[in-house]
Amino acid sequence: ELFSAIDDLAKQIEKEEILMGILNDMSFETNDDYVSRKWYEWTEEHAFIKRNVQKYIANPLNAFLIIKRGTAEIGLIEKRHPDVFEVYKERISKLRPSKADLRGAVEGLLRLQHIYKFHTYDFYEGIIGDELTRPALTPHDLFVIGMEAYDIQDYFFAMEYLHLTRELLGKKRDNYKEVDEVLLYTTLASGYNQTGFFEGAIDMILEMEPNKKVISEQTRQHIDVLLNSYWDLYNMYNHSLIIDYDAYLDDYGDKIVYNIEHEDILMSRACRGNLTKSPIELSLLKCRYVSNSPFSSIAPFKVEEANLDPYVALYIDVLYNNEIEYLMNELKPKLERAEMIGIDGERITSNARVAKNAWLYNDTDEIPMRIDRRIEDMTGLTQSTSEKLQVSNYGIAGHYNLHWDHSTKNEAEFDGGTGNRIATMMFYMSDVLIGGETVFPYLKLRITPDKRTAVFWYNLDHSGQGISVTRHAACPVALGSKWVLNRWIRERGQEFRRPCLPGKYKEIDDELLPNEMF
Numbered sequence: 001e002l003f004s005a006i007d008d009l010a011k012q013i014e015k016e017e018i019l020m021g022i023l024n025d026m027s028f029e030t031n032d033d034y035v036s037r038k039w040y041e042w043t044e045e046h047a048f049i050k051r052n053v054q055k056y057i058a059n060p061l062n063a064f065l066i067i068k069r070g071t072a073e074i075g076l077i078e079k080r081h082p083d084v085f086e087v088y089k090e091r092i093s094k095l096r097p098s099k100a101d102l103r104g105a106v107e108g109l110l111r112l113q114h115i116y117k118f119h120t121y122d123f124y125e126g127i128i129g130d131e132l133t134r135p136a137l138t139p140h141d142l143f144v145i146g147m148e149a150y151d152i153q154d155y156f157f158a159m160e161y162l163h164l165t166r167e168l169l170g171k172k173r174d175n176y177k178e179v180d181e182v183l184l185y186t187t188l189a190s191g192y193n194q195t196g197f198f199e200g201a202i203d204m205i206l207e208m209e210p211n212k213k214v215i216s217e218q219t220r221q222h223i224d225v226l227l228n229s230y231w232d233l234y235n236m237y238n239h240s241l242i243i244d245y246d247a248y249l250d251d252y253g254d255k256i257v258y259n260i261e262h263e264d265i266l267m268s269r270a271c272r273g274n275l276t277k278s279p280i281e282l283s284l285l286k287c288r289y290v291s292n293s294p295f296s297s298i299a300p301f302k303v304e305e306a307n308l309d310p311y312v313a314l315y316i317d318v319l320y321n322n323e324i325e326y327l328m329n330e331l332k333p334k335l336e337r338a339e340m341i342g343i344d345g346e347r348i349t350s351n352a353r354v355a356k357n358a359w360l361y362n363d364t365d366e367i368p369m370r371i372d373r374r375i376e377d378m379t380g381l382t383q384s385t386s387e388k389l390q391v392s393n394y395g396i397a398g399h400y401n402l403h404w405d406h407s408t409k410n411e412a413e414f415d416g417g418t419g420n421r422i423a424t425m426m427f428y429m430s431d432v433l434i435g436g437e438t439v440f441p442y443l444k445l446r447i448t449p450d451k452r453t454a455v456f457w458y459n460l461d462h463s464g465q466g467i468s469v470t471r472h473a474a475c476p477v478a479l480g481s482k483w484v485l486n487r488w489i490r491e492r493g494q495e496f497r498r499p500c501l502p503g504k505y506k507e508i509d510d511e512l513l514p515n516e517m518f
């Protein structure tokens, strides 16, 4: 699976070079301009890639294009030359990304748009946030995104992408007919139908002869006029919908209530930096140097309070570059798709968490032992019952939806004799250019990844009860590559280090969680 970790895309670029060789062979055999044109385009892109591979793959638009070249573009060649393709088929199939990768990549791009409200036209131009990151996409790139969006029933963005495709086709000639116009128009029409509008557009499309490859100029103009007027209406409808949702949350003002139904909006607002503490709340937070062990009295930890109650703190510069290198070397080859616990306690992969991770099992080396001791110095909590160190790398627009780290009442599993996850220590192993923040919307807290810094918080109160407002998420990575190191600290062994006191937080019943969370 390529889309769920950025690291794997570098390998795909190597495979693509072999694919280019095959493309070159095929261009001779087919004697087709289109195939040599593709070879030329890919070669140009590779000259661009070679300048900085890591930078190239850290851009979600590029990441999508890598996958799209190996799937949709190869697919076009297959369609044009089935016989020649047959000869190379087996070799090619080992070098191609999968359909699921294409789907995952598009889902990533759309996630960025949903969360950060990035505009489709900006993506077309290669803009992420405020940065121009690459040359413009082609009509066919947009078409592929639009068709995938349609398949996953994200009709709003499907229509945006397909309309833009149509608009561009009107301006530029698609000499090689990469975009299947009949499919484009029928999908646009179905999109209107799906959203409860515009039967008229569908009627027009139905009038087209199904096996007519090219729409006549007259029909096309007719449809254009129809679609354009409908499009304005459609846009108005959808934009007002989005604004309404935001207004709904505004009703609560500063007070954020636990509102599971609207958590996706809550996450979006937190990730966009629209949920922040007031100046008064911020003024209560302090920075200090902490030393509560012989070692740290020589080199005290720099601690920044991020939230007082429940306690969340940042430890600045507490992971060393050689340690990061060590962890990367040990665990990169072992990364696997991150899993979540499903409704029935089973392990599942899910769109709610797009990342790969790996656990460090051989933790008797000097470096992991050192990290262990440091966490113990930082927290005063024993590490003898902690889980193994876990490294995660996020994928294309990789993210992790709102969740608790601790298990809730209804989850029987988890304990394993060491108790619940009393606290979390999470180290950032990389900076991120845009996005990838860790957000705690109920605490109005957004933490920007800062290489070598750690975030620490308690998941359980003094009576062992889960603190519901620690619900947190990893915002999608919009530009860059995000690596984190997690250490989950367990209850057992902490009895004398963090004594039991009466509980104070009311735990939320996790039966209230909607199924879509998974």
Ligand SMILES: O=C(O)CCC(=O)C(=O)O
Binding pocket: 392, 400, 405, 436, 437, 438, 439, 472, 473, 474, 475, 484, 486
């Ligand atoms: O990557 C992040 O910012 C948060 C990760 C997280 O919450 C987790 O892995 O449990």
Ligand SMILES: [Fe+2]
Binding pocket: 403, 404, 405, 472
């Ligand atoms: Fe977490």
